[in-house]
Each structure stands twice: as C-alpha cells, then as structure tokens.
Amino acid sequence: MSLDTVVEDIREEAHARAEDIRAEGEARADEIESAAEEDAEEIRAEAEREADREVEQLREQRLSSAKLEAKQKRLEARRDVLSDVREEVEDELAALVGDTREELTRALLEGASDEFDEGDDVNVYGRADDEELIESILADYDGYEYAGEYDCLGGVVVESDQSRVRVNNTFDSVLEDVWEDNLREISNRLFEQ
Known part of the structure; x- marks a missing residue:
C-alpha cells in the first residue's frame, strides 16, 4: 500500500468524521433556534410591543450563541482530525523500511x-x-x-x-x-x- 493510498484513506476518513460533527452542530443549532421561537411566543402573549423587542433580542442572542457554539465545535473537530492525520503520517514515516x-x-x-x-x-x-x-x-x-x-x-x-x-x-x-x-x-x- 503506497503512502499516497494511505494518505487518501486518511483524508476520506477525516472528511467523513468532519461531516458527522458538522451535522451534529447544525442539529444543535436547530434545537436552540426552536427553543428561542417557543420562548418568543410566550413573551408576545404578555405584552405585544415590549415582547416584540425582547423576543428579537433573545432570538438574536440565542442564534448567535448557537452559531458560535457550532462554529467552535466544528473548529475543535477540525483540530482533532488534523492532529489525528498528523499522528498517522508520523506513524507511517516511522514505519518506513x-x-x-x-x-x-x-x-x-x-x-x-x-x-x-x-x-x-x-x-x-x-x-x-x-x-x-x-x-x-x-x-x-x-x-x-x-x-x-x-x-x-x-x-x-x-x-x-x-x-x-x-x-x-x-x-x-x-x-x-x-x-x-x-x-x-x-x-x-x-x-x-
């Protein structure tokens, strides 16, 4: 098995893992967004004008937080994958004969x-x-x-x-x-x- 084949296999596996982590982050963002919309409906029922403003602020904060959290998880996952790839390359180099x-x-x-x-x-x-x-x-x-x-x-x-x-x-x-x-x-x- 050539180093190129091993590197390509590692890349494909890393890509698949990155996709899984990205999907989890997007699902979490959707959950947070749904929760924020439910909160918004309760606030509107109490006070129309004040609630509209508060709902928008709360919704934006939660969306921003969810996006930031998802982005941080994606970046962390990328760092982990890159670290794994680097370790596998080092192992392959050490094993050359x-x-x-x-x-x-x-x-x-x-x-x-x-x-x-x-x-x-x-x-x-x-x-x-x-x-x-x-x-x-x-x-x-x-x-x-x-x-x-x-x-x-x-x-x-x-x-x-x-x-x-x-x-x-x-x-x-x-x-x-x-x-x-x-x-x-x-x-x-x-x-x-």
Whole structure:
C-alpha cells in the first residue's frame, strides 16, 4: 500500500468524521433556534410591543450563541482530525523500511553535507533503529561518522565543530516544514465545503 493510498484513506476518513460533527452542530443549532421561537411566543402573549423587542433580542442572542457554539465545535473537530492525520503520517514515516527509508535517509544526508567544508570532521546522529543504515551510507563519505542516537522518526542530524554548523534533516523537521507550508491546503482537502 503506497503512502499516497494511505494518505487518501486518511483524508476520506477525516472528511467523513468532519461531516458527522458538522451535522451534529447544525442539529444543535436547530434545537436552540426552536427553543428561542417557543420562548418568543410566550413573551408576545404578555405584552405585544415590549415582547416584540425582547423576543428579537433573545432570538438574536440565542442564534448567535448557537452559531458560535457550532462554529467552535466544528473548529475543535477540525483540530482533532488534523492532529489525528498528523499522528498517522508520523506513524507511517516511522514505519518506513527498506529501499524507501535508505533513499530518504541518503537524500537528507546529502542535503545536509552541502553545509560542510571538505575535510571537516562531521558527526551524524540518527534514530537508534537506523544506526546500521546510517553507518552503511556514511561509508561513502570521508570524515563522516555515526555519533549516536537522536530521538526522531528518521533522517539525520549532522554537525561539525570546525564549521560550527548543525543541520537537522530529520523526517520530523521535513514533515514540520511541509505541514506548516501546506496546512491550509490539507485542511481544505479534508474539510471541503
């Protein structure tokens, strides 16, 4: 199953959940509106002119409150769905194996290596489970050595004392950049209206 398929499945599930929550909010708004209209009829019976004014104020307040409550619930539901999607993406990244994991790790190391001068002693950190993978990739780099574990989903953190540079090219940092850059589009796709 490809990552695109998983992402699409997650999007469809998130969209369905968002629709359910939206429907609940609209039903609640209808209930509140009905209650406000019933109150309005009782007030009109007591005093026509004063009641009209009070009914309108009460009705507007309740409608506004119901709309605000429904909007808040929709926003909360969206945040929850986005959080769930993010967690599932992180789980998928952490679970990558084989050639895909090697290609991504190699590309992230290559991108980080551009920041260092030839001849620098470069320390590379990575996920504990990726130690063998990183060491095998580092065999292609002079002056680079695996320096220990870094708590991340994958990828590398690369640093050198000579250059005083530290590059965080982990799956986590890439995901954070992509997530922030595309959050509006992700949200629009999940919650199309």
